[in-house]
Amino acid sequence: MIGSFGELGLPASLLDELTRLGYEEPTPIQTAAIPPLLAGSDLLGQAATGTGKTAAFALPMLVGLGERSTRARPAALILVPTRELAMQVSEAVHRYGRGLGVRVVPIYGGQHIGRQLDTLRRGVDVVVATPGRALDHIARGTLKLDDITTVVLDEADEMLDMGFAEDIEAILAQTPPQRQTVLFSATMPARINQIARRHLTDPVRIELGRTPSESAENLLVRQVAYVVRRAHKPAALGRILDVEAPEAAIVFCRTRNEVDELSDQLNGRGYRAEALHGGMDQSQRDKAMGRLKSGTADLLVATDVAARGLDIDQLSHVINYDVPSAPEAYIHRIGRVGRAGREGVAITLAEPREHRLMKNIERVTKQRFEIEKVPTIADMRAKRMELLRGSIRELLIEDESEIAESYRVVVESLSDEFDPMEIAMAAVRLAHINDVDDVDPVEIPDAELRPAGGGAKAKGQKKYERGPKGKRGGGAGMVRLWMSMGRNQGLRPKDVVGAIAGESGIAGRAIGSIEISGTFSLVEIPEDSVEQVIRSMKGAKIRGKSVTVRRDRA
Numbered sequence: 001m002i003g004s005f006g007e008l009g010l011p012a013s014l015l016d017e018l019t020r021l022g023y024e025e026p027t028p029i030q031t032a033a034i035p036p037l038l039a040g041s042d043l044l045g046q047a048a049t050g051t052g053k054t055a056a057f058a059l060p061m062l063v064g065l066g067e068r069s070t071r072a073r074p075a076a077l078i079l080v081p082t083r084e085l086a087m088q089v090s091e092a093v094h095r096y097g098r099g100l101g102v103r104v105v106p107i108y109g110g111q112h113i114g115r116q117l118d119t120l121r122r123g124v125d126v127v128v129a130t131p132g133r134a135l136d137h138i139a140r141g142t143l144k145l146d147d148i149t150t151v152v153l154d155e156a157d158e159m160l161d162m163g164f165a166e167d168i169e170a171i172l173a174q175t176p177p178q179r180q181t182v183l184f185s186a187t188m189p190a191r192i193n194q195i196a197r198r199h200l201t202d203p204v205r206i207e208l209g210r211t212p213s214e215s216a217e218n219l220l221v222r223q224v225a226y227v228v229r230r231a232h233k234p235a236a237l238g239r240i241l242d243v244e245a246p247e248a249a250i251v252f253c254r255t256r257n258e259v260d261e262l263s264d265q266l267n268g269r270g271y272r273a274e275a276l277h278g279g280m281d282q283s284q285r286d287k288a289m290g291r292l293k294s295g296t297a298d299l300l301v302a303t304d305v306a307a308r309g310l311d312i313d314q315l316s317h318v319i320n321y322d323v324p325s326a327p328e329a330y331i332h333r334i335g336r337v338g339r340a341g342r343e344g345v346a347i348t349l350a351e352p353r354e355h356r357l358m359k360n361i362e363r364v365t366k367q368r369f370e371i372e373k374v375p376t377i378a379d380m381r382a383k384r385m386e387l388l389r390g391s392i393r394e395l396l397i398e399d400e401s402e403i404a405e406s407y408r409v410v411v412e413s414l415s416d417e418f419d420p421m422e423i424a425m426a427a428v429r430l431a432h433i434n435d436v437d438d439v440d441p442v443e444i445p446d447a448e449l450r451p452a453g454g455g456a457k458a459k460g461q462k463k464y465e466r467g468p469k470g471k472r473g474g475g476a477g478m479v480r481l482w483m484s485m486g487r488n489q490g491l492r493p494k495d496v497v498g499a500i501a502g503e504s505g506i507a508g509r510a511i512g513s514i515e516i517s518g519t520f521s522l523v524e525i526p527e528d529s530v531e532q533v534i535r536s537m538k539g540a541k542i543r544g545k546s547v548t549v550r551r552d553r554a
Contacts, residue, residue, distance in 0.1 A: 022255025027052035
């Protein structure tokens with residue numbers, strides 16, 4: 001079994017960068033994909049989002065590029081379905097290739113094209129693009145693909161679902177036939193295999209992440225998620241810990257750098273946290289574990305690698321500071337609680353863009369997350385009041401001799417002037433004020449999961465509200481459908497309503513909100529009419545064009 005990136009044949013320059021970034025060992029998809037890609041093979045990979053695909057194709061690609069800082073035309077092209085993924089992949093490639101001086105640019109709709117034109121004119125090595133914007137630049141003559149040696153199709157099934165099949169074919173036709181082609185997809189429908197047959201040459205096939213070796217169905221674990229923007233994660237975690245008050249907890253982070261930073265932040269907020277990662281020697285690890293088991297510490301902040309084999313009897317909570325890179329990792333983590341009849345809690349802090357990662361975990365575990373709101377300032381003060389009440393009650397039921405006589409003197413001296421109830425209320429108020437002084441005075445803003453291609457409204461996407469007297473027709477009892485037409489095909493709200501009402505027979509006023517994007521649309525339908533609408537729209541045309549309608553995957 002490969003236990004380090006060094007065993008994969010990567011050069012020292014990349015290994016040093018991975019160490020600096022805190023990466024400890026390759027994921028399964030990286031172990032399987034990097035060697036054949038370094039050897040120059042085409043690759044067809046099936047792996048879920050979040051399994052480490054970006055590093056799997058980016059690291060071999062960077063090896064092939066070498067130091068090319070003066071090259072005018074790009075040598076690598078990565079096609080992705082959404083602008084969010086374009087930015088994410090571009091940032092990752094930049095981090096990995098920083099030591100090589102590799103220049104990377106993301107190009108996508110919604111960003112001023114002038115900035116992209118300037119960057120392309122100066123020369124780049126790697127282009128990360130959405131298909132529509134890539135074609136736009138090709139048509140303008142600002143994106144030349146003659147020198148491309150590597151093409152990556154990332155999340156190919158998502159691109160096909162969004163109607164980019166023709167765009168992908170047109171783009172690939174502009175690249176040299178001798179290129180290396182890499183295709184990653186979470187699913188392998190017939191259309192993906194057709195693209196692979198046309199554009200990949202004798203590809204290495206990899207299938208990972210389909211069935212976990214462990215099951216989460218029989219674990220006694222309450223699985224909770226909080227949606228938090230990254231900047232607010234430390235504060236949100238602190239509040240969640242205050243409310244949950246775990247007996248002992250492991251907080252999982254992706255990298256050793258994140259472990260060190262977070263453990264320092266938690267200790268600065270008054271928690272007793274110990275760090276555990278691969279950069280520590282055995283004596284340091286033993287001390288950290290000893291403090292947790294003895295109760296000297298109540299939090300262990302760790303990477304997956306460092307926490308392997310840990311079995312802590314008093315562990316009550318597992319906290320995913322980031323959504324795990326694969327469902328299997330999530331299941332393995334939460335398996336540390338909820339065993340042998342012990343009930344446990346698994347908490348995940350998800351960023352709005354991590355919608356697909358959450359859905360992958362839910363699909364594999366066959367359980368849904370309880371989405372909860374981050375505790376507010378009022379919630380924290382109420383929690384402190386509850387704890388204060390409990391502390392006073394414990395003191396009152398103790399033997400009277402335990403209460404210092406000096407306190408009795410204070411109360412008796414005041415009782416001549418004030419009612420005993422008022423004295424007690426004033427004392428509680430004073431204690432409560434002192435107790436909440438350290439509550440973060442800034443509210444953490446609410447956030448929601450943002451489905452790729454839906455959910456959060458992208459720039460240029462219009463949302464139309466329908467229903468009686470202008471009220472939204474959606475909400476409870478409504479299901480969202482995805483349609484393979486959008487604004488680029490001239491689609492209008494009345495076209496959507498007319499087609500669905502005409503083909504299925506349901507009343508137009510029963511149709512809920514309609515969101516029209518460039519290449520697709522989303523429409524809300526009463527739940528009891530969904531199958532009827534999907535069935536009746538098969539083979540239907542809108543504005544003379546065939547349309548596909550299915551349940552939205554969000």
